[in-house]
Amino acid sequence: MLAETLLVARKDLRVEWRAKVALGQVAPLALLILVVLAFALDANSSLLELGAGGLYWVAVLYGGTLLIQRSFDVETDDGNMDAFRMSAIGAPSLFLGKSLALFVQIGLLELVLGSGIALLYNVRVTDWVLLFVAAVAGTVAFSVCGVLWGVMSAGLRVRATLLPLLLVPVLAPILLAGSRAFETALGVRADAGWTWASLMFVIAAIHTAIGLGAFGFLLEEG
């Protein structure tokens, strides 16, 4: 199962490496959102510092949704979904492989956005460990939720508009928990940052369990 998972993940990452969509288009676009939000808040540095955690996760939500959509676009292009269904790779491995590839891509997006936040919003990190754990938890949760909902909409003609519509409400709790955890890590909220980070791990675990059990059925009926 591990070998199959790595095979799928390696293929997805190779497709992205060749296409350069994640780093060449999605990351700059998500960075632009940070810039636009800074303009919208009139470059008020104290306001930006206070809201940096939330604005960061809004940009991740936007860029992550595009990456999730892209991950299934390559499978539906040229009838690839048939080959995906016909492959001898087990459904749990397909689910985990695609999730792993998305984790790497969203993680890279977050590194770019993190640098952007540090430069544009003048933030100061007070708890690096919490920041790192919350980022990992949020990325895992984004990835597994994205693959689970991505496969549900993959076979639909209106998937380009339907997927974000389905995903945003599902990802909203991750956005909320990530924002709260980051605010604690950035020292702007004396709150239970670790509790919010733990909540993201719980969301990720629930979606992983559902994905491992239901991905084959969803792939078949999608």
Add this chain to the structure above:
Amino acid sequence: MSAVVEFEKVVAVAGSFPVLTGLDLRVAQGEVVLLRGENGAGKTSFLRSCAGLISVSSGDAHVLGFDMRVDRRAPRRYIGLLGHENNLYRDLWVREHVEFRAAAVGAAESDTDAALLRVGVPKQLWSVPIGSLSAGQRRKVAIASLVVGRPRLWLLDEPHASLDSESRENLDVILAEASQLGATIIFASHESPPTNGIASRVITMGGGRVLEDSGAS
């Protein structure tokens, strides 16, 4: 010869439209079957039903010994399916794609080179993105992706489409060799003149059922 495909009174529905309407057909191991018929005759639906991509609503359907009404995914690892589309990742290089397909069906990645050479993809194209190939070259890569998996049942929908005459002949040789090694081949074609040269049996379909069968006893 044992039956590889055994359909009895099979009805299959796509959406609310019946695509197979009481199909009776038995295909034995090693046969090369050519499906003919007008557009909408049910050729593609039959091929997709054999691959388990369309579920059987009623009737008995067995493929490679597996009951398709119980588990339509079970025979897939032994099946090579080539539809109207090529099922290719456009951003991958040719060799990377065939390597991935080989690994995905449990075949040795080392067979990739042999498969590409067998279908006539020149070495200088192996490190080229699939998206930059011509339609005929992409079809050859798709065929190589099947060859590398050595399927027991080949399901091909217009396999000669986009291929030049030399490549068509080469594909026929590949299919004939696979048949001699025990594989079963079912392909749909509108080719004119007909490519029945390699076919041991010709079936004409219409309205989701068999109208004429050259192999019927």
